[in-house]
Amino acid sequence: MKKFLLIPFALLQLMGQSALLALGQIWVNKTRSVLTTLGIIIGVSSVSAVIAAMHGMNAKIMENFEIFGTKKIFLWPEQPASGPKKNVDWWQIRFRQEQFEDILEHCPSVEFISFISDTRNTLSRYTDRTVESVRVRGVQASWFKIENRSIVMGRPFSLLDETQGRKVCIISANLRDKLNMDRECVGETIVLGYTNFLVIGLLEDKPAMMFGNMGETQYEVYIPFRTATKGADSWFSVTASCKSAAVAEEAKAELQFFLRRTRHIQPGEPDTFRVFLMENEVQQFKKVMGMITLVAFGIVSISLLVGGIGIMNIMLVSVSERTREIGLRKAVGARPAAILTQFLVEAVVLCLFGGVIGIAIGHLFAWMISRTAPLMQSTQIPAWAVMLSFGFAVAVGVIFGMFPAIKAARLNPIDALRHE
Amino acid sequence: MDASSNQSSPVVIRITNLTRTYRIGSEKVQALRGISLEVHKNEYVAVMGHSGSGKSTLMNLLGCLDQADAGMYHLNGINTTRMNASGLAHVRNQQIGFVFQSFELLPRISALKNVELPLIYSKTPFWSRRKLAAQALERVGLGDRMHHKPNQLSGGEKQRVAVARALVGQPSILLADEPTGNLDSATSEGIMQLFERLYAEGQTIIMVTHEADVAAHARRIVRMRDGQIYSDLPAEQDPDCLRFKSKASSAQTEAR
Numbered sequence: 001m002k003k004f005l006l007i008p009f010a011l012l013q014l015m016g017q018s019a020l021l022a023l024g025q026i027w028v029n030k031t032r033s034v035l036t037t038l039g040i041i042i043g044v045s046s047v048s049a050v051i052a053a054m055h056g057m058n059a060k061i062m063e064n065f066e067i068f069g070t071k072k073i074f075l076w077p078e079q080p081a082s083g084p085k086k087n088v089d090w091w092q093i094r095f096r097q098e099q100f101e102d103i104l105e106h107c108p109s110v111e112f113i114s115f116i117s118d119t120r121n122t123l124s125r126y127t128d129r130t131v132e133s134v135r136v137r138g139v140q141a142s143w144f145k146i147e148n149r150s151i152v153m154g155r156p157f158s159l160l161d162e163t164q165g166r167k168v169c170i171i172s173a174n175l176r177d178k179l180n181m182d183r184e185c186v187g188e189t190i191v192l193g194y195t196n197f198l199v200i201g202l203l204e205d206k207p208a209m210m211f212g213n214m215g216e217t218q219y220e221v222y223i224p225f226r227t228a229t230k231g232a233d234s235w236f237s238v239t240a241s242c243k244s245a246a247v248a249e250e251a252k253a254e255l256q257f258f259l260r261r262t263r264h265i266q267p268g269e270p271d272t273f274r275v276f277l278m279e280n281e282v283q284q285f286k287k288v289m290g291m292i293t294l295v296a297f298g299i300v301s302i303s304l305l306v307g308g309i310g311i312m313n314i315m316l317v318s319v320s321e322r323t324r325e326i327g328l329r330k331a332v333g334a335r336p337a338a339i340l341t342q343f344l345v346e347a348v349v350l351c352l353f354g355g356v357i358g359i360a361i362g363h364l365f366a367w368m369i370s371r372t373a374p375l376m377q378s379t380q381i382p383a384w385a386v387m388l389s390f391g392f393a394v395a396v397g398v399i400f401g402m403f404p405a406i407k408a409a410r411l412n413p414i415d416a417l418r419h420e
Numbered sequence: 421m422d423a424s425s426n427q428s429s430p431v432v433i434r435i436t437n438l439t440r441t442y443r444i445g446s447e448k449v450q451a452l453r454g455i456s457l458e459v460h461k462n463e464y465v466a467v468m469g470h471s472g473s474g475k476s477t478l479m480n481l482l483g484c485l486d487q488a489d490a491g492m493y494h495l496n497g498i499n500t501t502r503m504n505a506s507g508l509a510h511v512r513n514q515q516i517g518f519v520f521q522s523f524e525l526l527p528r529i530s531a532l533k534n535v536e537l538p539l540i541y542s543k544t545p546f547w548s549r550r551k552l553a554a555q556a557l558e559r560v561g562l563g564d565r566m567h568h569k570p571n572q573l574s575g576g577e578k579q580r581v582a583v584a585r586a587l588v589g590q591p592s593i594l595l596a597d598e599p600t601g602n603l604d605s606a607t608s609e610g611i612m613q614l615f616e617r618l619y620a621e622g623q624t625i626i627m628v629t630h631e632a633d634v635a636a637h638a639r640r641i642v643r644m645r646d647g648q649i650y651s652d653l654p655a656e657q658d659p660d661c662l663r664f665k666s667k668a669s670s671a672q673t674e675a676r
């Protein structure tokens with residue numbers, strides 16, 4: 001029993017000893033060790049820098065997708081790429097409100113849907129203050145839910161506001177401040193164009209995003225859809241949201257099926273509208289990121305391969321330099337497995353040494369990248385990448401150290417001792 | 421004629437019809453041509469012979485550093501003939517202490533670390549290694565040179581370290597291939613005194629030597645020629661050694 005317990009202990013002891021021996025060996029041949037592990041150092045530092053940059057960018061972009069909303073669906077009329085309606089007049093294929101009647105009952109994966117009618121930038125005025133270009137959009141009450149915009153003060157559009165096309169509006173906080181209105185602006189009246197509107201609600205400002213508004217502040221005003229169209233048959237687009245990102249494709253199919261029926265598109269004819277999923281864009285982005293990662297790994301594995309060959313070379317040199325030592329160790333009772341362990345551990349320690357330096361340089365790179373652009377702000381080597389790098393270093397050590405180690409282990413003690 | 425036949429202590433080494441042929445390309449050198457030998461516990465054997473007679477080849481086989489082409493080798497009753505590299509390494513570690521002509525110390529580590537080396541490959545836990553190594557060094561009279569590197573030691577001291585390393589695992593035989601070959605005669609004498617003491621403490625010793633005065637310290641002289649043993653006599657009966665033996669003993673009586 002005692003003997004049984006001693007075996008793994010002896011192996012651990014041997015490995016510890018080999019590691020110390022290897023560190024000593026590295027210390028003795030400092031320059032050589034650094035030069036040898038250069039491949040590993042470059043490999044590990046570049047992989048960790050690339051992963052850090054990608055990781056940071058990915059996080060930033062995903063965060064923006066989240067802000068923008070990954071469940072969103074956009075619908076707009078579009079001329080088909082082929083078929084008889086190829087060059088049809090835009091006005092002929094416009095959306096009509098009746099085409100969307102009862103759509104939610106028929107599309108179970110769709111959560112909300114809202115018509116949007118964009119007007120040109122309008123002048124807005126409050127007492128003596130004016131703001132030149134305000135984006136006034138006619139939307140339905142569900143739009144705020146789709147866009148995840150909360151009304152912090154006042155109320156959303158009521159059914160009556162919408163059916164009667166009342167002259168009410170919901171404005172963004174930045175417009176309130178720009179117009180120098182009271183903080184409690186609900187109940188005040190502002191002029192949009194030439195019409196008076198009652199402010200019934202206040203919206204939180206849009207969270208800052210990298211893309212889209214290009215840093216320029218957007219003053220937003222929302223009025224009921226019916227108020228915007230004045231009940232007339234006008235051009236509009238549609239925004240919807242699916243119940244979860246997972247059912248995005250189903251929602252798209254349901255909407256397509258429903259609209260083809262209500263727009264009387266014959267089977268076999270192409271769509272005259274477009275259903276655009278935000279989720280698709282997210283998937284696309286993830287795919288591209290995945291490709292870049294793959295390419296990065298390819299490049300890195302080539303540099304690790306080159307590094308590994310360097311390790312193998314130096315280990316072969318080490319074995320032949322120390323043939324007499326190997327012979328002596330064998331003569332005093334080192335088993336082949338012990339010699340194998342010693343040289344494998346030495347190769348692994350050498351690679352880990354390169355790995356540590358590589359990670360350090362990688363951190364430096366990551367820090368430098370994080371300074372270059374706001375998109376790269378959160379560049380940082382994630383813990384798993386550090387582990388992965390060390391894993392790779394160990395693997396390279398074992399794989400490329402194996403051949404020299406086997407060579408050492410197979411040496412005949414007498415021949416080794418006789419080696420000059 | 422067998423010098424060991426009258427001994428009653430247990431047999432440590434028994435080889436029968438050992439042969440060893442070296443091949444270099446198509447050329448063959450028969451270094452050992454069927455050697456048989458028995459060595460008992462606490463014997464002190466000197467192997468002599470001309471250069472190329474196969475002494476080193478024999479020692480390497482006895483030390484399990486090499487394997488014979490044919491014949492049998494029993495060490496303490498265990499047949500080593502068919503052992504693999506790992507099994508032989510274990511036997512070397514546990515049963516054999518080998519002293520080389522050129523010392524074979526690792527240059528970068530201290531005397532103490534050199535002596536510890538065999539213990540690394542035994543199951544001796546690291547906390548007791550240092551003590552055992554220090555004891556072995558004291559046994560060879562180098563208690564005050566433990567932390568010296570090999571290049572800070574004289575030839576004789578180096579060979580003492582090598583002997584300490586051979587002894588640290590308490591082997592059943594001490595094998596020495598020309599242990600004094602690189603030393604001057606005064607230093608050689610010191611090593612021989614050490615062997616004498618080890619022998620007195622019960623160590624079984626086999627050494628190879630060219631020099632009759634060194635061989636004279638042994639109790640049994642085995643002579644080889646062309647890979648065969650042609651004479652195996654107690655030292656008192658060996659004509660060549662007798663002169664030194666008598667000289668040494670007369671010197672001893674004079675000293676008294």
Ligand SMILES: Nc1ncnc2c1ncn2[C@@H]1O[C@H](COP(=O)(O)OP(=O)(O)OP(=O)(O)O)[C@@H](O)[C@H]1O
Pocket residue numbers: 442443444449450451469470471472473474475476477478
């Ligand atoms: N590795 C080898 N390869 C080929 N031949 C060898 C080898 N080792 C020894 N020999 C040959 O075997 C024969 C015996 O050699 P060995 O070394 O045993 O002699 P020795 O008695 O120890 O000689 P010396 O007294 O010079 O040390 C010699 O003829 C030698 O040339």
Ligand SMILES: [Mg+2]
Pocket residue numbers: 475476477597
């Ligand atoms: Mg020899």
